[in-house]
Amino acid sequence: MTHLSNDELLAAAEGGDHTSHLRTCDSCRTRVDELRRVLQLASEVTVPEPSPLFWAHFSDRVHQAVAAEPAPQSSWRFNFAWTASVVGALAIIVIGVAVTLRTAQPVAPVAPVATADVAAAGESLPSLSDDPTWALMGELASQIDWEDAGEAGLIARPGSAELALLQMSADERRQVVELLQLELQKTKSL
Amino acid sequence: MATDVTEVLAQNIRPEWSVRVVQPGATAEVDLATLASLDEPALVALCLSGRREAFDVIVEKHRRAVYQLCYRFVGNHEDASDLAQDAFIRAFRGLERFRGQSALGTWLYRIAVNVCLNRVSAKQPQTEPLDVRPHIDQRAIHPDSELLRGERAEQVRAAIAQLPKKQRATVILRVYHELSHEEIAGVLGSSVGAVKANFFHALGNLKKLL
Numbered sequence: 001m002t003h004l005s006n007d008e009l010l011a012a013a014e015g016g017d018h019t020s021h022l023r024t025c026d027s028c029r030t031r032v033d034e035l036r037r038v039l040q041l042a043s044e045v046t047v048p049e050p051s052p053l054f055w056a057h058f059s060d061r062v063h064q065a066v067a068a069e070p071a072p073q074s075s076w077r078f079n080f081a082w083t084a085s086v087v088g089a090l091a092i093i094v095i096g097v098a099v100t101l102r103t104a105q106p107v108a109p110v111a112p113v114a115t116a117d118v119a120a121a122g123e124s125l126p127s128l129s130d131d132p133t134w135a136l137m138g139e140l141a142s143q144i145d146w147e148d149a150g151e152a153g154l155i156a157r158p159g160s161a162e163l164a165l166l167q168m169s170a171d172e173r174r175q176v177v178e179l180l181q182l183e184l185q186k187t188k189s190l
Numbered sequence: 191m192a193t194d195v196t197e198v199l200a201q202n203i204r205p206e207w208s209v210r211v212v213q214p215g216a217t218a219e220v221d222l223a224t225l226a227s228l229d230e231p232a233l234v235a236l237c238l239s240g241r242r243e244a245f246d247v248i249v250e251k252h253r254r255a256v257y258q259l260c261y262r263f264v265g266n267h268e269d270a271s272d273l274a275q276d277a278f279i280r281a282f283r284g285l286e287r288f289r290g291q292s293a294l295g296t297w298l299y300r301i302a303v304n305v306c307l308n309r310v311s312a313k314q315p316q317t318e319p320l321d322v323r324p325h326i327d328q329r330a331i332h333p334d335s336e337l338l339r340g341e342r343a344e345q346v347r348a349a350i351a352q353l354p355k356k357q358r359a360t361v362i363l364r365v366y367h368e369l370s371h372e373e374i375a376g377v378l379g380s381s382v383g384a385v386k387a388n389f390f391h392a393l394g395n396l397k398k399l400l
Contacts, residue, residue, distance in 0.1 A: 006386075006387065006390045007386050007390070009390070010386060010389060010390045010393075013393075034397055035390075035393050035397075037397075038393045038396045038397050038400065039365065039393065041342070041346055041396075041400060042346055042350070042361065042365045042396065043365050043366075044339070044342070044343065044346075045343045045346045045347060045350075046343070047257075047258045047261045047262065047366075048261075048267070050257070050267060050271075054271075055253060055254070058253055058257070058271060058274070058275065059246065059249055059250060059253065061275055062246075062249050062253075062275055062278045062279065063246055063249070065275065065278075065279050066242060066245055066278075066279065066282045067242065069279065069282055069283060071240050071242075072237065072238055072282060072283065072284075072285040072286050
């Protein structure tokens with residue numbers, strides 16, 4: 001005869017149905033009875049009930065302790081802040097790299113066949129959709145709600161550019177002017 | 191085109207709804223009775239939005255169960271009270287991690303069990319002598335049988351206190367808080383099979399000790 005497993009003995013002691021086996025197996029019946037006796041003994045032990053005053057005092061203590069704690073923040077806010085930081089950092093890196101690459105390239109002299117050259121160069125440039133960096137940016141940005149992005153300060157507000165310029169040092173402003181002039185020259189040369 | 195708010199409300203409001211209009215930026219006053227009627231996810235959401243009084247309601251709902259759980263671990267009122275308070279403070283700190291996948295009570299049990307296990311790791315439980323326990327009216331109980339029951343209870347408490355930590359936690363959650371094996375697995379961070387095995391061995395150990 002196959003005896004009940006430990007799980008089955010436990011289930012039987014807790015009221016599970018193995019009565020047909022227990023009716024015929026003395027060994028298993030004895031073990032289940034022992035488990036039931038221990039469970040019965042344990043269940044009879046009660047916790048002394050504190051006075052009603054204790055509960056009010058306890059709640060006051062917890063209330064005061066919680067009042068001294070910083071406010072908890074919901075996890076989506078935390079996750080969003082993290083995501084927004086990553087997206088912001090990536091955006092800065094991508095823009096910085098793009099600006100650096102463009103300024104590092106020598107400006108080609110204007111040639112009589114400039115239109116044809118530009119068209120040919122345009123065909124050889126890699127498409128943005130093939131750029132993994134842009135793909136990652138797009139993926140991350142697609143997970144952000146427009147309102148959330150606004151709350152996190154990722155969306156430029158009116159006057160943001162002017163404010164940014166005002167906060168720049170003299171050197172930074174000179175560099176921005178040089179970059180803008182370079183871009184204007186390139187546009188004129190096309 | 192301007193739309194009259196009251197007109198829109200009148201067209202859409204259900205009879206059982208109670209509508210309150212709150213100025214943007216104003217602090218909405220929600221009384222304790224209203225808070226007490228909210229379900230647990232709503233209370234947690236309110237807490238996370240900065241309404242700490244919602245946590246008072248959570249404490250009131252669960253303080254007895256959490257205290258009793260702690261008492262089962264440490265066997266005395268003072269330590270149980272401190273541990274229960276600690277468990278609630280930790281719950282408040284970690285409220286943003288409550289995902290709502292289990293009942294709030296089960297989540298609080300998990301915190302309380304961890305607090306208790308940390309404590310009992312550092313300190314052997316000191317059960318109270320019988321004479322300092324809260325007064326229980328024994329006029330209707332036969333003194334001899336009550337004394338015997340008290341002694342027996344003390345033996346069982348001492349036996350449970352000698353169990354390995356996971357076995358003790360399993361016995362407490364299963365026998366006294368009537369959690370299912372699955373819920374206990376969630377609280378203890380183990381598998382259902384491990385919980386059943388722990389429980390089975392715990393009962394075997396108790397049998398030897400009693």
